[in-house]
Amino acid sequence: MKKYNLTFISIVFLVLPIFLLLMGDFKERTLLKDSISILTIIAFCLMSGQLFLNRNYRKIRHDMKMSSVVKIHKFIGYSFLVVLLVHPFLIVVPRFFESGVEPIDAFMTIITTFNSLGVILGIIAWCLLLVLGITSMFRNKLKFSYKTWRVFHGILAFAFIVFAVWHVIDLGRHINFLMSVYLIAIAFFGIVLLLNTYLFNSSTRV
Amino acid sequence: MSIQSINGCIGCETCIKMCPTDVIRLDPKTKKAVIKYPADCQICHLCRMYCPVDAITISPEKSIPVIVSWG
Amino acid sequence: MTIQSGINKITRRNFLALAGGTVGMAALASMGVPASFIENNLEIDLDKIDHQENEADVLVIGGGMAGLFAAVKAHDAGAKVMLVSKGSLGSSGQTPFAKGIFAYDKDLTNVSLDEFVDQVSRSAIGTNNPVYTKQMAEHSLARVTDLREWGFFDSPLYNNSFNKPIKERNIPVMERITITHLIKENDRIAGAAGFSVDEEKVHFFNAKSVILCTGAGGFKPNGFPICDLTHDGTVMAYNIGAKVTGKEWNDGHPGQSINAASCFDGWHGMFERKPGLTSVEIHHDLGVDMNYMAYMNGNPLQMGPPGMNNQKGSTGGPYRPEEFSRKEPPGGDNKPPGREQPKEGGAPPGMGGTVVGGSSAGMSIHKSEGLVPINDKCESTIPGLYAAGDALGSYMAGAIYTQIGSSLAGSAVQGAVAAEAAAKYSKYIEFQNISKNVMNKIEEEILAPLKRDAGYSPAWVTQTLQGIMIPNFVLYIKKESMLKAALAYIEELRDHHMPMLKAADMHELRLAHETRNMILSAEMKLKASIMRTESRCSHYRLDYPDMDNENWQAWINIYKGSDETMQFEKQPFDSWPNGKRIIV
16 A cells, blocks of 8 residues: 555546546636636645545545545645635736736725625635634644544535635636536535534544 | 627626626626627727736627728 | 508518518528617616706716816816716727827927927818817826826726726716717706616706717727717707817728727737827828728738828829828827837827728717817807817817827817816806706607617618718718718618617617717718818818818818708818907
8 A cells, every 4th residue: 555645636636627627618818827727726626625635535545544644635735725815816916917907906806896796705715714724723722622623624624615616616717517516516525524424423533 | 709708707897887888787697797789899808908807708800790991 | 560650560570571581580690780670679667767867067978088187177176077978987988098198398399389380280281270289289298297196107997097086076977878968948058968878767967067078989980999989979069059060081090901890909909008108299190091092002902101102003192291291100199000019108000911991980080070169168159068079179180190199188188178168157157947848858869769669770770871981982082973872871861760760778779879870970971071172181082182272271060050951161270160260
């Protein structure tokens, strides 16, 4: 058994979304814009994948040690959390290099469009993600018992994924039917596994 | 066909207001901008330049026959 | 469904069969071509159409460069101002696309103000009003300074910088309202009326004075961003008896042959530029020379600067004063496309590659067509009615493009001049009561296209009008027989189709009124062109190729006669409408 087996994760959360992206009828834009889009999409898919990259992983796959799973979970969590947190700003970055609305004006318009459900969902998801990140970073300072922590982290993750998937389906530039199905499926199974763990499984610390 | 598609619209209505020829309107159900009167698009790109999320794609072709003075 | 006054009852199915079968109709519809005479499938509830009354000392109509200064300066002069615009502030008409603004700075040029005016006058061959030429140059730097303070030069998009002074002053702005009527009571202005495209609402404006900043217009041509400009100001002022002028002159801009309708591409990225300053540079540009060459030699036209007259067989043709013949490619006034692009502002270079004609069809030279001013205060022949920018026939540049960037500067300057005059006028006058009868009649006229069970779609009538007016042998290279032939078609549209324009929603209602305005403009343009039996500046007659200084040192004014017919008169180049001499 390899220490790390990333094949499964990469196929489901990296290759599949990129495949769906290429299959979709999306307009090619500038390299910068497309790079930002792809980075954000990958970040989101991998972040959704976090629902599996925990104790649940070992329920469906048995090719990694739990410590490796935790390592990957932390790596993906911290790095792509940053991408998702800055993505509202990344959206307006290309405006620095082209003519049109000023990036700051564009950003202000985005975050003040409260008649849009998608924007509100996005802001909520963003805040949840921020809390997820900060609490993970300062987990030791929280002095939660492992069980409390797990429920706390799980509930936040659950709330985040619901708001975020909804936000993405409502506003995503690269959303089509297949992409929506994919995201809903990931979220759904992730949540099912999560609930399963909490309701029917009383694990102990690794 | 002139203004072609709007992807990733957040419903801020900026393009609707900035279009000189009233081509774009808000879909009352989805609360997103839709290309309602494409035949009147003069392909000036103001909507695209004003859009805060750069959601608008425009092609240079006109959706109705083009009449010129000589050609 | 009924076709006009019940001549015969006809079902939609029968009608489609008559019109060449459903397949043909479907094919047309799939191309986006509207069928001509069709049932009006109303998409709004007529009973829900609301009505709102508004009031202001000075009502500014139009939200471009002239409207901005008209509103700001009238407010600063103490008037209660309201600005109403068909589009949005700084994002409709030609203003958003004008990237060069002229500033006469005596410290930066060795051309004196008087020399500048003389040089423009020589290029314009007498067609300019030197008072307005001088006024533009004199005030241009001050207006540019205002604009700089509002951040105008910091962005290629003008909505923010235009909103800044308006918001600072709390000037009420009503956007996306199409004004269709000016209201006159007791021989002076009393207000205006129009409708909102968003709200299904008719608006009445009670005002002591009105400043028309409605821009120029065209026939919704392909290649120029003027499809929202249909001479609305000219037509509504004409309808209440104002004199209008300049209908025989032509803006002769060509467009690119590939995707001729795409003005963004045709102007090669100019729309994305930040505005910049232009300095003294006087030409005699964009008349009909290129159109003449294309007419005589056919297309593809060798792209040389118009007026170089270096093409085989194109001897003769439009006259250009020797002093202004040029060897470099031309620049428009604020206008189109070409090769090397400066980083910001400036005038656009000449069109590159193969070109086609008529990209600005239906538009005259900036500031040569519009309301006739009776003095240097932008005042029209109707007391209380002012106009500024392209809505005013000030002949600031004459009947040909002279100083690059002067259009935008002129709109700013005239907006401010008209504002001060209107604010002063409003101080000493009372509001007038607009009677219920008048309001009902106007509301009826505004909504008429919505109330027709059947009729002609504005899009189809517009396309028909374009087919009549845009070919180069009509308004570009003119002769009496063709002008009269085109006039016969236009009179048919005026008499038969205009009264039957239909609209299914507020967007189409706007198109219906725009189409009506274009038909009346076309009539004015053809008749004025027939009347001017000479060639001068941007007006070229094959049957009268020479300048006639004996009979035609005069502008043509158009007004509605007491019998409602279109009347024409000459106004000598050196005088105001009342006969007083123009003294610089």
